[in-house]
Amino acid sequence: MIEKERGQAPPFGGVFVAHARVLDSEDIQRAIQRMAHEIVERNHGLENVVLIGLQTGGVVVAEMLAEALKEINGSHPPLGTLDVALHRDDIGMRPVMPEAVTDISVDLDGATIVIADDVLYTGRTIRAALDALCDFGRPKEIQLAVMVDRGHRELPIRPDYVGKNLPTRKDEVVDVSSEGVDLGRIEK
Amino acid sequence: MTLVIRGGTVVDQNGEQEADVKISEDGSILEIDKNLKGDQELDASGCVVTAGFVDLHSHLREPGQEDAETIQTGSRGGALGGYTALVAMPNTTPTMDCLAVIDQVRGLGQESICEVIPTAAMTVDRKGEQMAPMGELVDAGVGIFTDDGNGLQDPRLMRRIMEYSTGLTHRLGRPIILAQHCEIEALSCGGYMHEGAWSSRLGIPGQPAEAEELMVSRDIALVRLTGAHMHFQHLSTAGSVEMVRKAKEEGLPVTAEATTHHFSLTDAACASYDPVFKVHPPLRTDEDVKAVKAGLADGTIDAIATDHAPHTDHSKEKSFSEAPPGMLGLQTAFSITLEESGLDIHQIFSLMSWRPAVIAGIADRHGMTVSPGSRANLCVIDLNETWTVSGKSMASLSSNTPYEGRRLRGYVRHTIQAGEAVVIDGEAQR
Amino acid sequence: MNQSPSKSLLSIEGMTKHELEEILELTDTFDEIGRRPIPKVPALRGRTVATLFFEDSTRTRLSFETAARRLSADTMSFSAGSSSLSKGESIRDTVEVIEAYGADLLVVRHPAAGTAQRIDNWTNASVINAGDGCHEHPTQALLDAYTLRKHKGSLEGLRIAIVGDILHSRVARSDVLAFSMLGAEVVLVAPPTLLPPSIEGWPVEISYNLDEILPTIDVCYLLRVQNERINEGLIPSVREYVTDYGLNVKRASTLPKDALICHPGPTNRGIEIEAAVAADPRSVILDQVANGVSIRMAILFLLLGSGRNLMEDADVEVNQ
Numbered sequence: 001m002i003e004k005e006r007g008q009a010p011p012f013g014g015v016f017v018a019h020a021r022v023l024d025s026e027d028i029q030r031a032i033q034r035m036a037h038e039i040v041e042r043n044h045g046l047e048n049v050v051l052i053g054l055q056t057g058g059v060v061v062a063e064m065l066a067e068a069l070k071e072i073n074g075s076h077p078p079l080g081t082l083d084v085a086l087h088r089d090d091i092g093m094r095p096v097m098p099e100a101v102t103d104i105s106v107d108l109d110g111a112t113i114v115i116a117d118d119v120l121y122t123g124r125t126i127r128a129a130l131d132a133l134c135d136f137g138r139p140k141e142i143q144l145a146v147m148v149d150r151g152h153r154e155l156p157i158r159p160d161y162v163g164k165n166l167p168t169r170k171d172e173v174v175d176v177s178s179e180g181v182d183l184g185r186i187e188k
Numbered sequence: 189m190t191l192v193i194r195g196g197t198v199v200d201q202n203g204e205q206e207a208d209v210k211i212s213e214d215g216s217i218l219e220i221d222k223n224l225k226g227d228q229e230l231d232a233s234g235c236v237v238t239a240g241f242v243d244l245h246s247h248l249r250e251p252g253q254e255d256a257e258t259i260q261t262g263s264r265g266g267a268l269g270g271y272t273a274l275v276a277m278p279n280t281t282p283t284m285d286c287l288a289v290i291d292q293v294r295g296l297g298q299e300s301i302c303e304v305i306p307t308a309a310m311t312v313d314r315k316g317e318q319m320a321p322m323g324e325l326v327d328a329g330v331g332i333f334t335d336d337g338n339g340l341q342d343p344r345l346m347r348r349i350m351e352y353s354t355g356l357t358h359r360l361g362r363p364i365i366l367a368q369h370c371e372i373e374a375l376s377c378g379g380y381m382h383e384g385a386w387s388s389r390l391g392i393p394g395q396p397a398e399a400e401e402l403m404v405s406r407d408i409a410l411v412r413l414t415g416a417h418m419h420f421q422h423l424s425t426a427g428s429v430e431m432v433r434k435a436k437e438e439g440l441p442v443t444a445e446a447t448t449h450h451f452s453l454t455d456a457a458c459a460s461y462d463p464v465f466k467v468h469p470p471l472r473t474d475e476d477v478k479a480v481k482a483g484l485a486d487g488t489i490d491a492i493a494t495d496h497a498p499h500t501d502h503s504k505e506k507s508f509s510e511a512p513p514g515m516l517g518l519q520t521a522f523s524i525t526l527e528e529s530g531l532d533i534h535q536i537f538s539l540m541s542w543r544p545a546v547i548a549g550i551a552d553r554h555g556m557t558v559s560p561g562s563r564a565n566l567c568v569i570d571l572n573e574t575w576t577v578s579g580k581s582m583a584s585l586s587s588n589t590p591y592e593g594r595r596l597r598g599y600v601r602h603t604i605q606a607g608e609a610v611v612i613d614g615e616a617q618r
Numbered sequence: 619m620n621q622s623p624s625k626s627l628l629s630i631e632g633m634t635k636h637e638l639e640e641i642l643e644l645t646d647t648f649d650e651i652g653r654r655p656i657p658k659v660p661a662l663r664g665r666t667v668a669t670l671f672f673e674d675s676t677r678t679r680l681s682f683e684t685a686a687r688r689l690s691a692d693t694m695s696f697s698a699g700s701s702s703l704s705k706g707e708s709i710r711d712t713v714e715v716i717e718a719y720g721a722d723l724l725v726v727r728h729p730a731a732g733t734a735q736r737i738d739n740w741t742n743a744s745v746i747n748a749g750d751g752c753h754e755h756p757t758q759a760l761l762d763a764y765t766l767r768k769h770k771g772s773l774e775g776l777r778i779a780i781v782g783d784i785l786h787s788r789v790a791r792s793d794v795l796a797f798s799m800l801g802a803e804v805v806l807v808a809p810p811t812l813l814p815p816s817i818e819g820w821p822v823e824i825s826y827n828l829d830e831i832l833p834t835i836d837v838c839y840l841l842r843v844q845n846e847r848i849n850e851g852l853i854p855s856v857r858e859y860v861t862d863y864g865l866n867v868k869r870a871s872t873l874p875k876d877a878l879i880c881h882p883g884p885t886n887r888g889i890e891i892e893a894a895v896a897a898d899p900r901s902v903i904l905d906q907v908a909n910g911v912s913i914r915m916a917i918l919f920l921l922l923g924s925g926r927n928l929m930e931d932a933d934v935e936v937n938q
Contacts, residue, residue: 083647086647086651086659086660086661086689086919086923087659087660087661091661091662091923091925092664092665092922092923092925093925094925095924095925096923096924096925097644097924098644098647100647101646101647101649101650102647102650102651103650131660132659135654135655135656135658135659136654136655136656137655383815383816384815384816385816385818385819387815387816388814388815388816388817388818388820389631389819390731390732390753391731391750391751391752391753391754391788391791392731392732392751392752392753393752394815396815460732460735461731461732461733461735461736462736502708505708505709505710506708506709507709507728507730507731507732507733507736507751508730508731508732509729509730509731509751510730
């Protein structure tokens with residue numbers, strides 16, 4: 001996920017090299033299950049809930065949450081994907097390219113949106129997502145679910161559902177997949 | 189004050205010899221020998237010393253477009269290029285079609301460092317409708333008539349002018365020369381470059397080779413009919429060269445010139461859309477360039493001319509279609525010829541000096557042998573020294589040279605105009 | 619064509635297949651944005667796009683302006699008659715003035731070939747060629763390719779006929795290059811006087827017989843024919859052109875059922891296309907117009923927002 005993002009946007013590029021596996025696939029599943037229950041609890045069910053995964057890392061998190069919610073609730077909420085590249089605040093300062101087409105086919109007016117992303121870091125991606133979502137309609141509420149919160153927020157953004165809190169150094173990189181969560185660095 | 193050119197190799201119609209040249213203060217050559225001394229001495233070591241060049245085709249823009257060039261600045265450029273005589277084209281404003289303007293041009297020419305030979309238009313205001321007062325102009329010494337800038341479209345009028353000109357021979361002392369810019373406008377209309385693979389690719393409307401060739405063919409037939417002397421200007425196509433070759437074989441009184449750009453550049457140059465490459469007739473194909481070179485080598489083409497056509501930067505900063513056609517030529521002519529023509533020095537001097545002097549009727553003072561008694565119109569050239577072309581640093585008021593940035597061989601060190609050293613060490617003296 | 623890579627889009631010539639495909643893929647993103655309730659993203663906020671049209675064209679100019687505005691860019695428009703150009707200011711002077719007003723990108727349309735290229739040499743701003751004389755109209759070819767890709771999946775192996783005044787058509791030149799680069803076969807159908815003097819090196823077939831070609835093609839791309847061509851003696855009359863080369867109902871019935879009919883617009887009903895055929899379900903003419911905005915958004919974004927032309931050693935910071 002992260003490699004692909006880096007590969008797409010020069011002058012990134014380089015390969016992610018893991019130093020430590022922080023969560024394995026079972027840990028991830030447990031976290032997903034817990035977060036799914038929290039979502040149902042907080043929203044008193046799943047009425048009007050829409051799950052939106054952020055391209056590209058959040059899509060698999062959204063899909064895993066949807067599966068878990070289906071087991072709990074019988075059916076899963078509508079699922080969409082959102083590419084926030086065009087709403088980023090660093091366009092023009094560095095190479096930026098959208099990686100996938102946004103797919104939101106449900107009306108967002110009055111919806112309770114749960115944004116799903118893999119890693120929450122500075123918060124700028126979420127700010128861009130909030131900006132983008134408001135162009136689709138006026139949701140009743142927006143909540144945020146992330147697999148990993150690695151700290152170092154630069155904006156007043158906070159998650160509602162967290163898989164793991166993981167303190168990190170700024171030069172480290174966090175990679176999330178369904179196999180596990182790794183901590184490492186980018187090597188060129 | 190005597191002038192001596194020391195240490196060079198004298199090259200002329202008779203051959204080559206290492207010798208100094210001594211010039212008297214009345215402007216004629218006194219002596220050719222070794223170790224001569226004089227009041228003023230110019231160093232010509234490593235150089236050739238030869239008759240100054242004669243350009244049969246220069247646009248000096250005065251009167252009327254003095255922002256692009258004046259007779260003085262044009263002459264300076266000519267002298268720096270080794271020229272001692274420039275034949276001035278009549279498409280000035282007002283047109284050189286009457287005594288008053290001819291006299292003005294001659295007068296301005298007298299102050300300049302090249303001898304300026306005015307031509308006159310064949311038709312009034314070059315409109316192609318009515319004959320210009322040829323008799324009066326011939327009496328004033330004009331020997332070449334041309335509507336250059338345009339070809340004379342009406343075949344009937346062309347025939348009449350040719351016939352009329354044959355009746356003026358006795359007044360000039362030699363045949364009147366009618367010089368033609370061959371372009372049938374009905375075929376060339378709206379064409380800004382050569383019509384072919386490149387124009388199709390670039391989306392620029394082109395003019396076919398036939399627009400030139402049909403007029404060459406027409407005029408050869410009319411020469412056969414009337415006996416007039418026709419000089420074909422800036423031949424650019426293989427077909428034109430071949431027709432002139434056959435006409436000469438037949439013994440018809442025709443001569444021809446080709447410009448340096450027509451044997452060194454092709455239509456591919458227009459791919460940059462830079463109007464510095466826009467010219468009429470247009471740059472043609474590789475085959476045409478080969479044919480022009482062959483024509484120069486075998487004598488079909490008598491002279492290399494420049495068609496020196498200055499245009500201000502402002503006027504060339506337009507789209508390819510809107511910009512005026514024409515390029516500078518005087519300062520680069522010899523070097524380009526040396527580098528690109530494939531000819532040896534004797535052939536080059538014949539094409540740039542000896543033959544054009546005869547055609548222009550000035551062989552009594554230009555293009556002469558470098559020998560005692562000859563008028564001292566000379567240039568001194570270092571064949572091996574190189575220089576870099578820069579439009580902005582040329583003597584011309586304009587900078588539209590297609591050779592910008594090229595490093596060329598053949599540097600004119602000195603130029604002598606009627607015994608006066610007007611260019612010394614590559615610097616014009618006035 | 620020498621365009622500074624990533625600075626400007628001047629022609630299809632000089633582009634690679636990869637670059638073309640990248641633009642087409644990117645356009646899907648902008649196509650989706652156009653379908654949102656609020657079809658706007660802040661990607662080019664603070665940037666200024668100036669349209670410099672020396673030739674009238676409300677449709678193309680509006681298409682570019684819409685594209686710019688959907689990306690939140692500011693727009694400025696200059697057109698020939700209204701500016702000081704007619705007062706003798708040179709093109710170069712005008713471009714310098716527009717740059718001084720803060721334009722980051724110039725969209726240029728001019729009746730003379732090569733003008734966009736020359737303007738690109740004179741300015742640091744990006745330049746998009748919106749049509750230069752009879753030379754090229756690259757954004758049109760891109761939107762045409764995108765439209766065909768949307769309907770047919772890919773252009774590989776498609777047989778496309780371009781019918782009409784090829785000689786004077788910049789759209790045809792750009793399409794020939796783009797379509798053949800993407801793997802299509804191109805046939806030019808026109809009378810000899812409306813074909814370029816030389817097609818040496820062009821990856822095309824030629825035919826003077828529209829009826830013979832129609833049943834064999836996947837796409838029929840029609841060009842406008844202008845009345846001026848009769849005055850220039852290129853065709854005897856409009857009537858003869860319509861009889862021999864117009865897509866009428868009878869001819870449309872010989873076109874394969876799954877073929878597409880295209881036109882760069884505006885159409886001359888009754889000349890190159892019969893009115894009834896314009897409404898034929900195989901016509902994708904309106905799609906072409908809609909796709910024009912999306913394609914132009916993709917190109918504006920690539921040139922101004924994607925950061926492709928930033929220095930290689932830009933600050934690398936992971937932004938999660």
